[in-house]
Amino acid sequence: MKQSVAIIGTRGYPSYYGGFETAVRKLAPYLSSRGWDVTVYGRKGASKFDDPSRDARVKSVITRGLETKSLSTLTHGLTAVLDAARKKPDVALIMNVANGYWLPLLRLRGIPTLINVDGIEWDRAKWNRLAKFVFRTGAWLTARFGDRLVYDAKAIAERWESDFGVGGVFIPYGGSDVPQLPVEIGLSHRGYILMVARFVPENSVPEFIEAADNLADRWPVVVVGSSGYGGELEEQVRDLAERKPKVRWLGHIADDARLHSLWQHAGVYFHGHSVGGTNPALVQAMACGTPIVARDTVYNREVIGDTGSLVSLNVSKMIEAISRVMIDSSLQNRLANAAKARAAEFYTWDLVNGRYEEALEKLASSAGAKSRSRRREAQSIGQ
Template identity: 55%
Template sequence: MLKKTLLRRQHIPANPERSPQGRRVAITGTRGYPSYYGGFETLVRRLVPYLLDRGWQVTVYGRERVAHEDPSRDERAELIETAGLDWKSLSTLSFGMTSAIDAAVDRSDVALVMNVANGFWLPLLDRRQVPTVVNVDGIEWERAKWGPVAQRVFRAGARVTANHATTLVYDAQAIRQRWMDRYGRDGIVIPYGGEVHSALPVPLGLTSRAYVLLVARFVPENTVREFFDAVPKLAEVAPVVIVGSGGYGGELDARAEELARIRGVQWLGHVSDDRLLFSLWEHCGAYFHGHSVGGTNPALVQAMACGAPVVARDTVYNREVLGEVGVFTQPSAEAIADEVLSLLASPGRQDRLARLARERAQARYNWDDVCSAYESALADAVDRRRGSEP
């Protein structure tokens, strides 16, 4: 147990009076629980209580000090923060390594691992007979935010993942096909879910269906720069609300700060208040979704569940998620502005797209189905490993 003690920076044990006594799952590769950083963290916030309610013992590994007083935290879960280097290029690898070592020593019945960069550490779990269910995320090595070295690292991590993961989870059929073509590994498709909520008031003194919304991490593959180039033209017609940041500062954050000086433009930075974010999606006149790398994007699914009329960059992934309930555009400032302004000028079209988006989200991207699929994948991985033991 010495290795575990040295690796841990913070340990919040589960409430022993309430914690289930069933199969044990370790969740690695996220920033912690509860965390509001991105899609992985949203999934974990929904999956942890679902598994606990069904008798699983759950341990979540994290890389930052989460607010364990957060009322949304389920006290039946064990939380472990391990050591690592909180640098952009090394954080995933370093925290992934220490959490994998700790989970391997602990020998949980199964590990749910997020991100192929953590594939390097799957052999550690494999040697300890811990089966792994790996969410590969998107095609990480195609993200423009990573330099050539980081892209090679992600490719190498993907190869190790393909060789050592017990089960691969893809969040879209298009991602599944890419992995089958490249690595010959099939898996299961489990998308992200969207939270259905009751009607919320119009936020920030805005007018319903009369403003433009962007929600995105400020990285090139999210078409943020092109949208920013369109903002001055859009702001002449309607208010523009920008949600997001680069996380580490930089050119696009500076550009957002500059745009916020234009009358009618608001930059909110990163928003962790779900109620505010959901209300922004619910009442926007056009939500621009520029993500180009990845499968089922969590923000897009949640926007659909909120009834946002969507203008999306035309990609195979966005078309798979939206089907016929979105407007598609090329990634240029002129094309984005034209499609967004056209949608703003058509209230009937806005209402139709909003209704259809909600219906599609409820039918295809609901959290109960998502969490049930993950539980089945975890249970199957445990049964397969136990069935292979002599």
């Protein structure tokens, strides 16, 4: 008999917005191929139903919500949880602790939950005091009402153990091994600097913009990403691209092949993320065989080990570290090969998907055993 799983908390399937959506694009078809009945909840207009890679076995359910920066996650999470509670799948996979507010509804319906807690959202500079409070409270509720937690980095697990006293299972993100792809028109292999990030301060975007102003005098600089809401950082990148002929701002890229090509041929990929756990972009860059210069954080150290160059958040040191790799082709090759080998050993989708399925099976089986026990007790009382 097929087990059913509801995936709640992303923009839908298939969607290309961020790390959660990437994980669902890999996990949902995998579970379907293993015999699961998979339903992914999403938002209107966010899922690409005409995507040729879409697995028709995966059900997509669109629910309503308020499309604002502060309320979209909470409101879409609530409507998805209400629908799932009515349909009662065997298990639910929840993404994002903001949905912790709705976990009691699933518990009341006897639906076990596996929650990917993501990063430490209440540490992110992009949120105001109220939003940080909302995330911190959601995290406390997740620790209180979630059945099993997923941490995508060991450092995240240590933080949750310290703050909330709860353990969980470590499941990182995966990277896809990609074939050799052509170089983007106008660029050369190992001849340009690349940054891929959402435009928020904790991704070191302001510092990279300042460094790029210097680096673009010597090498092409390619910037991929946006804030999603406009704002000051987008204006700064736009101004830089207008002033510096060697700077290209490509905005958000949903085409995996194009993004993989940019990573595959970059001379340096600068990764400035600081408050998440295992970052999907970093793992995929490693899988593409990219020389990496990363901001020195506990999370980035955990992922890249000694396969990349780590640098403090200092513009002059960033310029120095990136330049050192750009001028040394042997160093580029050594870093690229080491990163690819590490990704193949520790960060593959086969590994990630298998761990998710194992965790979901344990929850569903445990819930099924409890349900059978309750039915037997009820039958014995009625006899």
